[in-house]
Amino acid sequence: MQVKETVLQNKEEYISFLSRLVQTDTQVIGHGVLGGNEQAGQAIIKEKLEQLGFQIDEFLVDDEKIKKYPGANLGHSNEGRPNVVGTLKGTGGGRSLILNGHVDTMPFGDRSKWADDPFSGAVKGNVLYGLGSTDMKGSLAAMMMAAQVIHTLGIRLKGDLIIQSVVDEEGGGNGTLACVERGYTADAAIVGEPTQLHIQPAHMGFLFHEITVEGKSLHSSQLWEGVNAIDKAIKIYQSLKELEHRWLMTERHPLLPGPTINLGEIKGGIAGSVVPGSCTLKTCLHYQPNPRESYAATRERIHGDVLAAIDSVVKGDEWLQAHPPQVTVYQEGFPFETPLTHPFIQEIRQVLGGILQQDVVIEGMPAGCDARLLAGFANIPTIILGCGDPRQCHCIDESVPIDQFLTLIEVYASFIISWCGIDS
Template sequence: MNGQISDFPLKRFAEFLDQRRNAHVDFLRRLIQTDTTVIGHGWDGGNEAAGQRLVRERLAALGCEIDEFIPDNDRLAKYRDAEGNLGHIYDNRPIVVGTYRGGNGRSLILNGHIDTMPVDSPEQWRCNPFGAEVVDGRVYGRGACDMKGGLAAAIMAVEALVEFGIEPKGNVIIQSVVDEEGGGNGTLAVCDRGYRADAAIITEPTNLEVRPAGMGFLLFEVTTSGRALHSSLKWQGVNAIEKAIKLIESLQELEHRWMMTRRHLLLPPPTINLGVIEGGSASSTVPDRCTFKICLHYLPTDDPDGFGTQVEQEIVDTLMQTSRGDGWLSDNPPVIRKYQAGAGFETSVDHPLVNIITEAFSEISGQRAAVTGCGFGCDARHVNKIAGTPTVVFGPGDPSAAHSVNEVLPLDQYFRAIEVLAMTIYRWTRS
């Protein structure tokens, strides 16, 4: 512990948090019990309003200035990051931002999404997905992990500091956004509204790992055409599925090259996942059409312009080069359509916020903090890129529990997240 940060009353504050545990669990359970599912990935709206009311009441009681507004598609249209996500319905889906005015110290954004994925098969759950049952120190429910745990932890951390009497010395901006599961327009709208700070923490589930970098993603649909005929005359037709296989093999070679050559300190090599393939109507017919969809995850270091343009070009070049070597495909090139994209993000591992949060974790847990990267896409990219804010992802819960049946959050991680976030807010706003 160094002199600058030793003033935090670690022991007394931990005792205070222990007494507040029931209150902290109650708030989390109420959030989980309130349905805030997105509908049709945001294209058909969402149910976030009641959950946002709980958040707004809690932030207002804490003394935060409240700003409530709904995303505006017309305003979002100017952002390339909204590509593929414009036109979502936002009726009754307010974003809630609570600003705690702490003074002139360094400011901090705490960002989380209130929306959750829908519950597709409630009968497969061991308990009611909106029951927030606590069993063996774990709370079950849709959104428990992704990410009502992280959102509640951020609010409870600020509340605990204020109630304990060691309030933040800079502004803390708590953003409870909608439509993250629809692609991230909620946070884009918050950035568009002008919210800026000296740093930001996105409290998505990371198993309490500190993640200052994340991968970008691109989704493509590729369609090949052929010439349909009875299979007995196959040599006179053109098989669109076989042409697609040729293209897919070239993408696998590209993926292999990436795996051998692309390296990042915190992140795995880029990958290309073939997720969907559709084509043909009968085994006795030469298919005249095949469509496949790929999702690729790429490194922020392979993205000089922040829009994945370079990686997109590599995909297009690979497909077109393969096509030029094929008599049919050179005359009938595949139709390539990018239909969704999200940039990666990166904050230096030496950034002071990374130091403060890893030291807080170590002091509280007695263990070394793991500093890793985010394989999944999240709103960190908007805060980092659009708002130009150094951003770290850190939150309770195992990311593999997100979107799953029997989604669960271990409460010990929730309590620890509150404590680490509180200490981080305290020190960051005084640093």
Template structure:
């Protein structure tokens, strides 16, 4: 291991400028999802860069589009997405045998940039300034994806033969719910452990929250505003339901704790209703996203039951809503994930960070969700989240990543690969 690491480290030092250029090219590729991934996505430009880099190494990547019909049978939501021209790119580096296998997973897609005029640097510029590379997806998570690829490439270039297989997955549609990673599992890719390189600021994260999205539609009785008292405002009834959800959130915060994760939350992030100020609102729809803590395989079902009960109880206490109950539709969800902090995978990741930084690794949790959940919940593969970039950079105007942290992550990932997979003598 010491000799292998020195050889890999020498390659990493030689390819630092190349690593920065590659990340810059990846950020300059527009890979945004369209309509939250439902209408499609532009990931092909980034995936072509990944594919070409792997083929120059002599690898033969598996390039395939997710099949929506196949993924539907898992019953995990996120249905009806268009995957035409949105391929995953996966490559396997076979090991010599006798070691543990590892999946390195990252997503190439980004959310849309929003208001282009608000960006201090153009979102696809890849501008380098102040020691940071600027652009959409720089932190979430092109630095992590590029870092995983370059760590794997360095191991190959150094002539180090691993004992265990190493699998690199560059996936699409994570922002749309994670069907790219689901498609990789459906295709049969498995390993003894997985690393998802979402931006954690190099913190080791063995857990993340679960999440559920709902749309709630409320019916009212529209009349001219001069006859307001004879009508029923759907907006006012929706506000009553939202207050019931606020009360549920408060109860959760008083009773639910996790060592590495924040308290659960219910966020109403969108609301529409009515036709005009002169008309009592005949309809109102609000959308919410809730985050909940790990708590066993039925944590999601228990959480959903509590939300639906809160809405139902509120409706039962209101004469109008009792007769005209709200229509509640779940349109996206993801389970939480958790791996014990003393698991060998978490320990190996922590050791790699400690060896590179010289101080004990920071172990935290991800307050949102990501593709890590699929490995643990569907395939029983232990997983850890670890990557470069501050989490608050994700989905932000002016997104950027510190280049020093990006290069450090490549070294950490390479150490982790050698430790987990083992080096053949």
């Protein structure tokens, strides 16, 4: 199969497709809550998919439909922000594949800090610059160009190839959630977040907790008659840090770090002279998948550990027994993991290793991404594999290495052929 040659022959066209995508503003506004500018980017994707013979499904995120999923981010402004999903129907008898990429980017921030226009899409040597070039228009363009390679070679696939260009990933993943709700599924899925061509078959889950502790407010000269809510909150925080320490002993994963709890926000009190009557802690907790239980069961267990750690403080404190802290989860996402023994992992590892001519790096992603939605809610064996360095995400002067982008096109195209099969 002439995949490598085709990529080399047409690389200028592939690079200019990526440039055009980067030059198009697709920023989310207010983390997707206030909207997003994805439409112009989706028009480019749609036009290209149509040219390549894909059937197009264009649809908006609908809160009513996605609200049944834990972690759905409701109340975002979805108007004018369509998902674009293209399906290239196979001739039958092959395995199907989803390639998933988000078209939205974070805002570029302070324009004056950029050396060049954030929408330049400029090429300098081996580097293409611009907002979203790594996160993740590079991989999204590579998915499209891989489909173009298949088209150029006149290959007819046996299995279905589905490309999902989704909105609002930066707002929490509603675009992919809407694809899952619409019934899209496949025998395997690749999410193209930047991994520097490493295979990531797992990522951490996350839970945001808000813990509000009540006290009794009084002038500080009478403090023995008041109850200091910040004092109580600190005890709870210490108990959570002890829990984090215990987890380091009990929760282990070959690809991922131990669970962590970050106290990210603390609000309490009004003045130095007043015993604070209330204190609120906001934490973010990252936790690992556990292959011995479902994602939902792991989430329940970890959340249960947090409640128990808080409860252990309450039990030893008369005031807190009478005034129990309020604990809510205000945002969350499951972890995910595809076992290394799965045939999908073995096959992508072989294809990638053959192209790189070196050992493939397999690692976990310490953050989370849309992979959890495809794996957790649609039960699709999923990995993350893309071009660009994750440290470039949401960065001033974001850029992507062009050789990695071109290699990724070759990897995606070769894997599509291998996985979906060819009708000869």
